Amino acid sequence: MVATSSNHNPDRDGEVGRLAAEARDGSRLAFQQLAAQLEPRVFRMIYYRTRSREDAEDICQDVFLTAFRSIKKLKQPERFESWLFRIAVNRVKDYHRRQKFRSLFSVLHDTDSEDNGEPPADRSTDTMDAIVRKQFWQKVQTMLGQLSKMEREVFLLRFLDDLGIKEIAEVLNKSESTVKTHLYRALGKFKNDAAFRAFIKEARP
């Protein structure tokens, strides 16, 4: 019978660990390879939380630059991925703090921001794409709105960013049992959200 599991590939994880060890020892080429491998995932992870391509790009650059500058401090290269996601989660938190601070002083708000309390949506030249994208994220936002902050973060890391329980615990610096508790609650709410699940089944982005 099918059982959900993380899409982690041990070979790929081993490769990441080896490259991280080389990068820690000063190989710029190894770090460049790591970035090429992980950048799309890290970018998506940030985009899911900012919904702005430009901001996600900026934060993503910052995440890899921070990782590059501090990789010498990394004690366990095999945990590079969790370490990188941890940096990313913290950068996203900083971003939201800044957004909140700015919104206190800004009089004019973007229409999208007023509609759903989200950062400005990505500007797309294709109108249909933009509509579908906007509708999708609005639904996701409504579903996530039922979850507490911790449940939301754990849910996103597990089911959208595809991290395992152990990695999530490392990223959030929480125990595995704490992560599981929040994840079970979040998944229970998702399971009972029939409207959202129906939308997911019908949606064709």
Place this chain on the structure above:
Amino acid sequence: MSTDAVHHIPENRIIQIVADGTGLTPEENAHLEGCGSCRNMLTALEGDLDRLRRQAAQVAPAPERRFVLPVDQSEHHPWRRWRLGWAALGTAISVALLVLFFRVGGENRLPGLPPTGPTVAAWVDPEMEEVNRLAENALPEAYLALSESLEGGYDEEFIDFLISPLDSDPVS
């Protein structure tokens, strides 16, 4: 396998299985083989989460900028060492040229600095000339012309008149 409601896999356990991503126990596997209700619940939940993940990835744009490592500015980089070496050599040559220019540059030298090299023998410091002249005779020549001679022309008798000799002193 029994499909009685009593033996259904509890909803919490279904959630656990999906969330943890761990395998099923042999008993659970056996139950699912014969229980459409539990199997549907599990596969539907897994399917919806999988759809959510794929759809989110599809609606997320691709980054237009790629991460590029910053230029290595380490001191240990060979080309940087070369550059620093050339810069130091250039500075040293510039300083040497400046010193040469001001020390032997003739009329363009800095004011107050004595010339050096072949011209030093012909040059007399005007201040030292005045000091030497005063050491020889502190009075200007106009005053010297009033006296009889450079030695002053003192009369010894006149001195004796002013200061009596020791042997004629009644006290001694």
